[in-house]
Amino acid sequence: MQRIVWGEGSLFSSVLGRQKYSGAPLRWSRFVLFEPVEGGTLLFNALTRVLVFTDAALDVRTDPASLPDAALWQERWFLIPQDANELQTADQLGRVTEMVYRASLEAEEKSSFTVYTTTACNARCPYCFEKGYAPVTMREEDADRAAAFIRSHAAGRNVSLRWFGGEPLLNTAAIERICADLRRDGVSFRSSIITNGYLWTEESVASAKEDWKLDWAQITLDGTEESYNACKQYVCSDPSPYRRVLRNIGMLLEAGIAVGVRLNLTLENAEELLRLIDELQERFGGSKDFGFSLHELFEYDFLSADPAWQDGGRILDAYRRLLLRLEDYGHSLDLAQYNRPRKHCMADSARSFAIYPTGELLKCDHFRAEEVVGDVVNGVTDPALVKSWRERSAKTALCRDCPLYPACVRLKKCPDEPADCSPMMREIRLFNCRRGMRTEWQRVCKSGQEKA
Ligand code: SF4
Ligand code: SF4
Structure with missing residues (x-):
């Protein structure tokens, strides 16, 4: 069973759309965060901003070929073809959302x-x-x-x-x-x-x-x-x-x-x-x-x-x-x-x-x-x-390996942010994101109980 806790916003769905199922071997996108919760797992996709609950116990080691609903996970960009260049996709999406912004x-x-x-x-x-x-x-x-x-x-x-x-x-x-x-x-x-x-x-x-x-x-x-x-x-x-x-x-x-x-x-x-x-x-x-x-x-x-x-x-x-x-x-x-x-x-x-x-x-x-x-x-x-304050920080090698890559916006001139994100800053941001995933899920569970 899958339940969408947060659907992608209209901007993401109009730019990216649903990923077609190509039949090619699949792997988990590096932009997916897994968080085990009672009764299953939460998965957040930092590219599409979709948050899903599944009653299956999944993590990055789960073989996509073993999933009965792999097509659904691929449709929403959680699973991607093994040879996909997802950094390039994230950069393209980033350029469009930046223009819209x-x-x-x-x-x-x-x-x-x-x-x-x-x-x-x-x-x-x-x-x-x-x-x-x-x-x-x-x-x-x-x-x-x-x-x-x-x-x-x-x-x-x-x-x-x-x-x-x-x-x-x-x-x-x-x-x-x-x-x-x-x-x-x-x-x-x-x-x-x-x-x-x-x-x-x-x-x-x-x-x-x-x-x-x-x-x-x-x-x-x-x-x-x-x-x-x-x-x-x-x-x-x-x-x-x-x-x-x-x-x-x-x-x-x-x-x-x-x-x-x-x-x-x-x-x-x-x-x-x-x-x-x-x-x-x-x-x-x-x-x-x-x-x-x-x-x-x-x-x-x-x-x-x-x-x-x-x-x-x-x-x-x-x-x-x-x-x-x-x-x-x-x-x-x-x-x-x-x-x-x-x-x-x-x-x-x-x-x-x-x-x-x-x-x-x-x-x-x-x-x-x-x-x-x-x-x-x-x-x-x-x-x-004024314009110079809108310039974004360049992504670093650490960013390229980080699940938050598509979602993370930093300003080049912000005096509160280091030029290079440290491993510890990254851990804090990832931890915050995982806790946020739980909060959103608890909210949905609570409102479901209230309706019942
Ligand atoms: S959290 Fe840090 S490492 Fe990750 S994308 Fe943002 S700046 Fe880069
Ligand atoms: S210090 Fe605060 S106001 Fe200044 S750029 Fe950074 S976040 Fe923005």
């Missing part, structure tokens, strides 16, 4: 803006990328100009704002002003915020809900009370900033604002993060608006080089343990990223910009003076620079 850029329905209200911060995290820059804060007139740019660039589209910094709550005046200007001009908008969460008050939470149309706040926590307080080094006399941030998370959730706690995994802090997850889950797990995201924070170059792979293995184990603990609490990854074939982030979108406090426009939220593409008064002044 680029042609659709101008038609994006939403305009998104990341607004730096200030680059100053009340914490002093060791990993902050703003370190070394003189802090700049958005003035009233810059906020008005930013709002005017947002309105004209959105040109009637819905607007999504993301308050960013530094610590954006150090300049709520700029947020209030931009929101008031947009409301006055009839612009429809929602917002989110990346904050350390310390400065919230009852008043600012109420304004955020009402006036900023804030739906979501991301708050980074680096550990439980003692290590968090030591890491953040807040400029304050508060004996425990950690407790205050937790109180504020509670206030946000109570106001109906979703909170995502960002966990930054390093080589040292896995045990600490496991304790933190338990603690936060106990306190906030009852809220449907509470969640987590897990990120690895380390020097990619260091880990991609031998002999540091040992540490890569250690961090991979830690990553898996943390992700499984989050799953135990119902915070699961999904396959959503494979639903949008070519988009990477704001940098390669035509409708997204970051706005620096002084009005410079950027395509990426990591500020670098040489990457300024324009300003809020004159708009984009360097279209070639």
